[in-house]
Each structure stands twice: as structure tokens, then as C-alpha cells.
Amino acid sequence: MKYISTRGNAKEYTASQAIEKGICSDRGLFVPKEIPKISLKEIEAMKQSDYKEVALNILKKYLTDYSEKELKQSIAVYDETFSHPEKTPVVKLKDNIYVLELWHGPTLAFKDMALQIMPRLFAQAREKNNSEKDSLILVATSGDTGKAALEGFKDLKGIKMVVFYPIDGVSDVQKLQMQTAPGKNVEVIGVNGNFDDCQTAVKNIFLDKELNQYLDKFKLSSANSINLGRLVPQIIYYFKAYLQLLKEEEITLGETVDFSVPTGNFGDILAGYYAKQMGLPVGKLICASNKNNVLYDFLNTGIYNKQREFFKTMSPSMDILVSSNLERLLYHVLDDSQMLNELYKTFEETGKFELDKKYLEKIQETIVGDYTSEEECLETIYDTFDKNNYMADPHTAIAMNAALKNKQRKTIVLSTANIYKFSSNVLKAFDLEERDEFKNIEALNKISKKEVPSNIKKLKSLEILHTRVVDKDKLEDILKTL
Numbered sequence: 001m002k003y004i005s006t007r008g009n010a011k012e013y014t015a016s017q018a019i020e021k022g023i024c025s026d027r028g029l030f031v032p033k034e035i036p037k038i039s040l041k042e043i044e045a046m047k048q049s050d051y052k053e054v055a056l057n058i059l060k061k062y063l064t065d066y067s068e069k070e071l072k073q074s075i076a077v078y079d080e081t082f083s084h085p086e087k088t089p090v091v092k093l094k095d096n097i098y099v100l101e102l103w104h105g106p107t108l109a110f111k112d113m114a115l116q117i118m119p120r121l122f123a124q125a126r127e128k129n130n131s132e133k134d135s136l137i138l139v140a141t142s143g144d145t146g147k148a149a150l151e152g153f154k155d156l157k158g159i160k161m162v163v164f165y166p167i168d169g170v171s172d173v174q175k176l177q178m179q180t181a182p183g184k185n186v187e188v189i190g191v192n193g194n195f196d197d198c199q200t201a202v203k204n205i206f207l208d209k210e211l212n213q214y215l216d217k218f219k220l221s222s223a224n225s226i227n228l229g230r231l232v233p234q235i236i237y238y239f240k241a242y243l244q245l246l247k248e249e250e251i252t253l254g255e256t257v258d259f260s261v262p263t264g265n266f267g268d269i270l271a272g273y274y275a276k277q278m279g280l281p282v283g284k285l286i287c288a289s290n291k292n293n294v295l296y297d298f299l300n301t302g303i304y305n306k307q308r309e310f311f312k313t314m315s316p317s318m319d320i321l322v323s324s325n326l327e328r329l330l331y332h333v334l335d336d337s338q339m340l341n342e343l344y345k346t347f348e349e350t351g352k353f354e355l356d357k358k359y360l361e362k363i364q365e366t367i368v369g370d371y372t373s374e375e376e377c378l379e380t381i382y383d384t385f386d387k388n389n390y391m392a393d394p395h396t397a398i399a400m401n402a403a404l405k406n407k408q409r410k411t412i413v414l415s416t417a418n419i420y421k422f423s424s425n426v427l428k429a430f431d432l433e434e435r436d437e438f439k440n441i442e443a444l445n446k447i448s449k450k451e452v453p454s455n456i457k458k459l460k461s462l463e464i465l466h467t468r469v470v471d472k473d474k475l476e477d478i479l480k481t482l
């Protein structure tokens with residue numbers, strides 16, 4: 001399997017080269033030359049497989065320059081650091097709704113699904129490609145990627161990591177998780193700006209020739225969801241969820257199910273699109289946005305316009321106006337790099353582009369856009385608990401609301417964060433929010449009766465290691481001091 005740039009640069013790369021590079025030099029993202037297929041027979045054969053076996057079957061199809069032994073070494077991480085034996089359990093609620101829990105990894109958000117395995121794939125890639133220079137991995141985060149990347153890459157040889165996060169745009173627990181992150185090879189920097197400022201600055205650093213001279217001792221890379229090493233592992237749990245429903249006889253082989261995905265950078269839902277293209281019986285993918293509903297507008301009108309007000313919401317990991325991975329979907333739908341180049345040229349110049357109706361309709365066959373207001377989000381948290389005795393975090397609640405509004409068949413709602421990462425926001429649904437976050441955690445524990453994960457409890461006693469804050473146009477200066 002070879003990988004190419006969405007922007008049409010004709011060069012081909014192996015999976016390990018794409019993972020090590022992160023982003024193409026022509027600004028494009030790496031995509032597989034063709035999406036591999038999987039038959040219903042193969043799906044059926046995996047019915048009794050555990051997470052690791054499903055993972056091996058999927059990864060083998062994409063990461064063809066990794067040996068089976070290497071893949072197994074990387075996949076072993078799911079046994080080492082995930083707290084649930086199923087890794088991604090599916091919980092059945094009422095009304096044909098199922099919840100796929102993706103937050104049983106060490107940092108309690110779905111980012112662990114890819115960011116626990118990716119550092120191993122990355123280290124193997126460096127070996128395969130005989131890389132001598134150290135890698136410098138730059139990360140822009142809206143809250144969860146940062147901690148998950150710090151956890152995955154800490155103390156890895158030959159790798160340095162700098163994480164940029166919006167200082168006022170993350171939850172208290174997210175901030176503490178990052179500020180207390182250990183590891184000799186990591187830096188964590190707060191930015192006076194929002195996630196899009198962090199993401200744009202990181203993209204520009206890659207293209208800044210002058211700065212790259214400073215950074216000549218490093219090979220630059222990214223651990224954001226633009227990295228292929230994030231995308232591919234996310235395909236696994238779509239299959240695993242389907243297989244679990246099959247095993248439990250909730251569905252029959254070949255029956256289509258829908259997935260509702262709380263969306264920000266479009267990485268998670270894009271993995272679902274790949275799963276469907278591979279042959280998983282998926283009907284619709286529901287793209288659930290919060291009040292920052294730029295994708296909802298795009299999916300309904302074909303116009304993507306980032307020139308709009310930015311809202312800070314109760315689901316901060318989805319507070320994004322530029323959804324980078326949409327570029328990959330457009331690449332597959334347009335099948336024409338020239339046209340894609342023109343769209344993104346227009347976007348870079350004007351902050352906006354319009355997709356031809358013909359292609360929009362093609363996207364709408366699979367992807368439905370919806371969005372949830374802050375009030376509806378709280379109502380959904382309350383109602384879901386009331387009806388099903390199931391507590392959802394605000395991100396999950398947004399996908400739940402979109403699923404209930406758009407339901408056509410059995411629908412799997414992706415649950416992307418543990419409730420205790422967003423305790424104060426969850427408590428708002430019950431009118432119980434207090435100021436001290438650790439008090440909120442206790443209060444939430446009383447209502448939900450869900451155990452507080454030890455990684456949250458111990459945050460209180462960890463030393464704060466990272467306090468630097470910079471202005472959004474000063475990110476480059478930090479890098480000059482490395």
C-alpha cells in the first residue's frame with residue numbers, strides 16, 4: 001500500500017514514511033492510493049476476535065511495510081494501558097441506541113485509541129527509515145490530544161515533543177493533565193488564542209523555511225489527527241463495535257448500522273468513512289457538531305466558511321472552525337487533486353470555499369450534518385441519565401442528541417470522553433455546578449455512581465511542571481530556544 005498527497009504531488013510514500021513525516025511538503029495530507037477492501041466473509045470470521053486480533057487484521061491492510069511481528073508489538077499496548085478488557089465496550093441503551101465507549105485508555109478520552117499505539121509505530125518507522133536526526137513532534141491541541149500525545153511519547157529516545165494548547169480553552173482537568181505531564185523530552189506551552197490559532201501556527205512552522213534552518217538538527221513531524229498514524233488505528237473500533245453487536249445477536253451479518261460521531265477536526269468520523277469504504281455495513285455517518293457548526297453548514301450548503309464567530313462551549317475538544325481532515329474526504333470524493341488544490345487555494349486566501357452540488361450530494365449519501373446547542377446538550381445529558389441511567393459527557397451528549405434526531409436504524413453513538421474530564425459541565429445539567437473542580441468530581445460521583453478513575457484522583461497531588469504561556473504569534477520564538 002502506497003500513500004500520496006491530497007494535493008497531487010505525484011510522489012509515493014510507504015506507510016512508515018508517511019507516519020514519520022506527518023504532513024506532505026506540498027501542504028497536503030497523506031491518503032492511501034486506494035482504500036483496501038474487506039468482505040462480509042472476513043467480517044464474519046472475526047466475530048469472536050478480541051480487540052487485538054481485529055486491530056491486526058485492519059492495520060495489516062494499511063501498514064504494509066510493517067512486519068506482522070512489529071504490528072503485534074505495537075498492538076500489545078492495548079493490553080498494557082487500557083483499563084477495560086474489551087478496550088472499547090458497547091453499551092446498549094433504549095430506542096435502538098448503542099454507546100461505543102472510547103475512553104478506557106490512560107488519559108480518559110478517545111485520543112488514546114490512536115495515541116497509545118502511534119508512538120510505537122512512529123519509533124518503528126524511524127528504525128525502518130534509518131533516521132539519524134531526532135524527531136521534533138509539534139502538537140496543537142484543543143485539550144485531549146495534548147495529554148494523550150504527552151502520555152504516549154514521554155521519554156521515547158530520539159523524539160522531542162512540544163504541545164501548544166489554548167490557555168483559556170480547555171477544561172480544568174485537561175489543563176492539569178497537561179501542566180503536570182512528566183517526561184524529559186516534552187514541553188507544554190499555553191497559548192493566548194484558540195485551537196485554530198495553535199493549529200495554524202503549527203502548520204506554518206512546517207512551511208517556514210527560515211525557521212526550519214534553526215530546526216535543522218531535527219526532523220519535524222506532527223501527532224495531530226492529520227498524521228496517518230492517528231487515522232488508521234481509529235478504523236479498528238468501528239469494526240470492533242459492529243462485531244460486538246453481531247456477536248451479541250443485536251444485528252445480523254450485513255445489516256447496516258449508523259454511527260453518530262462528535263466531531264471537531266473530522267478525524268474520528270473520517271475513520272468511519274474509511275471503514276464504510278472498506279466494506280463495513282454502515283448506513284449513515286452522523287457528523288455531530290456543537291455550536292461551532294461550520295461542518296453542519298458545509299454539509300447542508302456546500303459552503304465552508306471559517307469567517308464566523310468562535311464560541312467556547314462545554315465541549316471544548318470540538319471547538320474548532322478549521323476541520324483539517326475534511327481535506328481527505330474531499331480528496332476521495334472529488335478524485336481530482338487539481339480541483340482540490342483550487343478549493344484550498346481559495347480557502348487559504350479567503351477563509352471560504354464552495355463545493356459543487358454534484359460532489360456535495362455524493363457526500364450527503366453517507367454523511368449527515370447536525371449540531372447541538374448548549375441548552376440541548378445539557379438537556380440530553382439529563383434525559384439520557386433519566387431514561388437510561390447512563391451518564392454522558394458533553395461531547396458524547398452532542399452525538400447522542402444528533403443520533404436521536406436523525407435516527408433511521410440502529411445507531412452507535414461514539415462516546416469520546418470520560419465524564420470526570422468535564423465534571424463541572426456535566427453537573428450543570430443537574431444544576432449542581434460548584435467552583436472547585438475536585439468538589440465537582442465528588443458531587444458527580446455521588447449522582448452517577450461511576451468510579452472516579454485513579455488518573456483523575458491523583459491529579460490533585462501532582463506537581464505543576466509547565467506554566468509557560470505565549471501569544472499566538474510568538475510560537476516560533478519558543479522553537480528557536482530548543
Ligand SMILES: *Cc1c(COP(=O)(O)O)cnc(C)c1O
Binds near residue numbers: 262
Ligand atoms: C478530539 C475529540 C473530539 C473530536 O474528534 P475529531 O477527530 O477531532 O473530530 C470529540 N470528543 C472528544 C472528547 C475529543 O477529545
